[in-house]
Amino acid sequence: MAAVNRKESRLGFRIMTPLRYFFNDSRAVGVLLICSTIVSLFLANSGFGDVYLRLWQRPLLSGTVMPETSAKWINDFLMSFFFLLAGMEIKRELLSGELSSFKKAVLPFGAALGGMLIPAIIYLLFNLQSGFVKGWGIPTATDIAFSLGVASLLGKKVPVGLKILLMAIAIIDDLGAIIVIALFYGGHIQWLYLGAAALLYAALWACNLLKLKFGILQIVLSLLLWFTIFHAGIEASITGVLVAFATPVGSLPKIEKWIHGPVNFVILPLFALANTAILIPPDVTASLTGSISMGVFFGLVLGKPLGIYLFSRLMVFLKMAHLPSNTSWGGIFGMGTLAGIGFTMSIFTTTLAFSGEGTRDTAKMAILAGMVASLGVSWIYFGLLSRKTSVAGIERKENQLTRVPGMAVS
Numbered sequence: 001m002a003a004v005n006r007k008e009s010r011l012g013f014r015i016m017t018p019l020r021y022f023f024n025d026s027r028a029v030g031v032l033l034i035c036s037t038i039v040s041l042f043l044a045n046s047g048f049g050d051v052y053l054r055l056w057q058r059p060l061l062s063g064t065v066m067p068e069t070s071a072k073w074i075n076d077f078l079m080s081f082f083f084l085l086a087g088m089e090i091k092r093e094l095l096s097g098e099l100s101s102f103k104k105a106v107l108p109f110g111a112a113l114g115g116m117l118i119p120a121i122i123y124l125l126f127n128l129q130s131g132f133v134k135g136w137g138i139p140t141a142t143d144i145a146f147s148l149g150v151a152s153l154l155g156k157k158v159p160v161g162l163k164i165l166l167m168a169i170a171i172i173d174d175l176g177a178i179i180v181i182a183l184f185y186g187g188h189i190q191w192l193y194l195g196a197a198a199l200l201y202a203a204l205w206a207c208n209l210l211k212l213k214f215g216i217l218q219i220v221l222s223l224l225l226w227f228t229i230f231h232a233g234i235e236a237s238i239t240g241v242l243v244a245f246a247t248p249v250g251s252l253p254k255i256e257k258w259i260h261g262p263v264n265f266v267i268l269p270l271f272a273l274a275n276t277a278i279l280i281p282p283d284v285t286a287s288l289t290g291s292i293s294m295g296v297f298f299g300l301v302l303g304k305p306l307g308i309y310l311f312s313r314l315m316v317f318l319k320m321a322h323l324p325s326n327t328s329w330g331g332i333f334g335m336g337t338l339a340g341i342g343f344t345m346s347i348f349t350t351t352l353a354f355s356g357e358g359t360r361d362t363a364k365m366a367i368l369a370g371m372v373a374s375l376g377v378s379w380i381y382f383g384l385l386s387r388k389t390s391v392a393g394i395e396r397k398e399n400q401l402t403r404v405p406g407m408a409v410s
Contacts, residue, residue, distance in 0.1 A: 040272060040277050074274050075351055079348065082237075083244075091249070095249060107322075108168035111169050111332075115339055117140075124295070135353045137180045137181070140173075144171070146341040146344075148170070150338055154382050159327055162324065166335050182234060204222065268344065276347070276368070278364050279361060284365075288366060288369060292363050293363070296370060297366045300342050301370050305339070338378050340370060341374045
């Protein structure tokens with residue numbers, strides 16, 4: 001009997017260990033999002049397309065003061081937990097991480113600013129006369145999960161210093177995207193609800209200052225804060241960031257442990273399924289060559305690496321910052337191509353920028369095309385850069401050998 005139990009235990013270990021590695025790996029989130037997107041695109045354009053599309057637009061609580069459809073619940077409520085997780089990462093980095101001092105923060109802040117500004121300009125150049133100017137925020141975003149996941153897949157081809165810088169830039173990028181959403185993509189402001197939200201937020205901060213243990217009181221206040229912000233005409237999902245900033249630092253690890261798995265392996269895949277249910281038009285080429293698509297695509301694929309590279313150069317030239325150890329300007333540009341993967345935040349901004357489903361689908365297709373292009377460019381670029389670095393290293397060793405008396409390279 002004991003032998004059987006040991007055998008079952010070993011079998012369970014063999015089954016669970018790969019799953020444990022999978023869920024603990026940053027690449028897992030990217031893989032899940034890609035799979036969710038492929039499944040969503042397939043179902044939306046299959047014989048079950050009508051049923052699948054209606055699933056996300058089906059009224060859940062019609063006639064109430066809450067989000068009406070399943071897609072709205074995902075985007076307005078569940079994504080608040082994604083922003084809560086992002087907010088905790090931002091707060092941690094600002095207090096004790098890569099953004100905790102001017103010297104540490106100036107390069108990623110400058111690079112992130114360039115990585116948002118140049119894509120927005122590129123989008124506007126394509127759309128100044130199109131009537132779709134409001135979509136300028138779409139190509140300014142970087143997806144943390146995807147970009148870091150791809151960096152992990154590239155292994156030693158991406159130096160550790162570059163991975164840390166990419167993470168810092170992506171976190172600042174998230175903060176920038178949140179500010180953009182709050183300022184430019186909200187609805188008509190309802191001042192009574194906004195005032196109530198301010199009082200509730202002050203109460204959350206009071207709990208923090210009084211050093212009350214995080215519990216039911218803060219959870220209730222957070223839910224009420226979301227409700228008031230939802231009705232105030234501001235994008236409700238950014239409530240998560242506000243809650244993160246008002247939460248005691250000591251409580252962050254525990255909350256992060258609670259929500260990390262559900263956010264990465266439930267909420268984000270649901271978000272991908274609901275928001276990439278795109279009907280692919282018969283003439284895909286025409287759709288991808290319109291002003292919206294061109295602005296989004298080139299903003300992400302070209303604008304991101306160009307903006308990050310140029311602004312990083314400027315920071316170093318002005319002697320305000322220095323390059324991370326074991327990195328090069330070629331590596332900085334390559335890291336910019338990884339930052340061109342905008343998936344989650346870009347799609348989220350699309351849902352706020354445009355009201356028409358056709359326009360949204362066009363922008364989402366451009367985001368997906370930009371993601372594929374950025375993945376391909378990053379893979380090739382770092383492969384060539386790694387090969388060039390290896391060859392240069394071999395040549396240096398050979399030169400050193402030839403300079404040693406009595407030794408020669410055959």
